[in-house]
Amino acid sequence: MDRPGRQRRGRSRFAGTGIRLFERAFGFDTAELGHPDYSYKPVKPVVANEQQCMESVLLSTIIPVYYGAMPNLATYARPDGPFGNPSDLMPLGRIADARAAQLEAAEACTRDMIYVGKKMAAAGADGLNFDTTASAGDAEFLATLQAIEELAASTHLSIQVGMAAEFVLGMHGEVEFRGERLAGLYPHQQVKLVEKAGASVFGPVVNTNTRKSGPWNVARAVTFVKACSEAASIPIHANVGMGVGGVPMCETPPVDAVTRASAAMVEIGRVDGL
Amino acid sequence: MAHVLASGMGGIRTAGDLVARMQLHRKMRLPQAKAYVAEKLRVGIDDLSDVVLMRELREDLDIGVVTAMPGAARGLAAKARIERLLGIEIASVRMLRAKLEAEL
Numbered sequence: 268m269d270r271p272g273r274q275r276r277g278r279s280r281f282a283g284t285g286i287r288l289f290e291r292a293f294g295f296d297t298a299e300l301g302h303p304d305y306s307y308k309p310v311k312p313v314v315a316n317e318q319q320c321m322e323s324v325l326l327s328t329i330i331p332v333y334y335g336a337m338p339n340l341a342t343y344a345r346p347d348g349p350f351g352n353p354s355d356l357m358p359l360g361r362i363a364d365a366r367a368a369q370l371e372a373a374e375a376c377t378r379d380m381i382y383v384g385k386k387m388a389a390a391g392a393d394g395l396n397f398d399t400t401a402s403a404g405d406a407e408f409l410a411t412l413q414a415i416e417e418l419a420a421s422t423h424l425s426i427q428v429g430m431a432a433e434f435v436l437g438m439h440g441e442v443e444f445r446g447e448r449l450a451g452l453y454p455h456q457q458v459k460l461v462e463k464a465g466a467s468v469f470g471p472v473v474n475t476n477t478r479k480s481g482p483w484n485v486a487r488a489v490t491f492v493k494a495c496s497e498a499a500s501i502p503i504h505a506n507v508g509m510g511v512g513g514v515p516m517c518e519t520p521p522v523d524a525v526t527r528a529s530a531a532m533v534e535i536g537r538v539d540g541l
Numbered sequence: 542m543a544h545v546l547a548s549g550m551g552g553i554r555t556a557g558d559l560v561a562r563m564q565l566h567r568k569m570r571l572p573q574a575k576a577y578v579a580e581k582l583r584v585g586i587d588d589l590s591d592v593v594l595m596r597e598l599r600e601d602l603d604i605g606v607v608t609a610m611p612g613a614a615r616g617l618a619a620k621a622r623i624e625r626l627l628g629i630e631i632a633s634v635r636m637l638r639a640k641l642e643a644e645l
Binding site (some may be wrong): 294297330368392423522540541 | 548553555560605607617633635
């Protein structure tokens with residue numbers, strides 16, 4: 268059967284050796300370098316080491332190589348970070364304080380993502396991946412969109428945005444980007460804002476409902492992704508993995524479930540990659 | 542791994558890396574990227590996934606193959622040739638050129 272091709276990325280957290288293996292032995296189309304502590308905040312103090320690794324990988328590989336990490340706004344809240352924790356403040360009814368804390372943390376998160384992004388651009392990386400964007404809700408989505416705007420305007424990087432969930436949680440509720448409220452957006456709406464910010468690739472996410480069957484989840488996932496693909500003008504690389512994109516939520520999903528979801532995303536979802 | 546085998550384009554085994562670069566560099570959707578690469582390689586779109594044809598073509602164009610052939614371009618050398626082939630700029634190659642052209 269003639270199957271249309273799509274892009275597949277292999278991620279190596281074990282520096283260049285894994286990426287070279289993925290390129291040569293497994294035929295991956297692109298690769299991603301990432302730190303074991305896969306968030307922008309912990310990467311910032313060790314970014315020079317990451318740059319060295321990226322430069323070394325780029326010398327000997329042919330496929331495009333991204334640098335990836337998660338915005339992970341939760342790491343900026345106490346006890347892990349310096350800002351107030353909205354999960355503690357909201358149950359106390361301190362809504363205004365929770366909102367203020369999220370915006371302060373978002374500002375710091377944006378600064379860190381821009382810092383790491385520019386360092387990776389200086390190292391010659393082909394692209395930057397913001398993984399699990401909006402995991403902490405609309406404030407994190409805003410932080411990421413603002414970082415994308417700056418990096419798209421000032422670097423050569425191809426910027427990919429992978430989401431965390433199928434809709435943006437309104438942890439703040441009133442955050443806007445270019446006049447559009449971020450809370451409650453679904454993939455076909457998220458992609459339009461990501462395009463406006465200047466990203467090159469969008470990765471929609473549809474969360475798996477673990478109380479339903481594999482076919483049920485795949486059908487639901489491709490429905491959202493198909494609508495996203497129709498709305499998009501940039502490439503769509505759907506997130507299909509543990510608990511997303513119709514794949515079961517377990518550490519080693521059954522291969523037949525994964526490949527069914529994978530094929531359905533291309534044939535029905537009309538994605539440009541995974 | 543399952544994704545690669547079920548739905549991957551094959552990377553440097555075929556033309557997956559080239560199609561990927563057009564998506565990344567020019568924000569092309571998949572059909573557009575495949576058409577662009579096919580035109581540059583002077584092959585049909587279906588040929589992009591033909592491992593035999595693409596192996597021979599990649600050897601002839603010297604843009605990198607999966608096996609370690611003595612004298613074959615790899616790494617930055619292959620990417621420099623891919624730059625010329627596709628009419629794009631690859632950052633790591635640009636940085637090498639800057640190093641080479643800088644005064645001693």
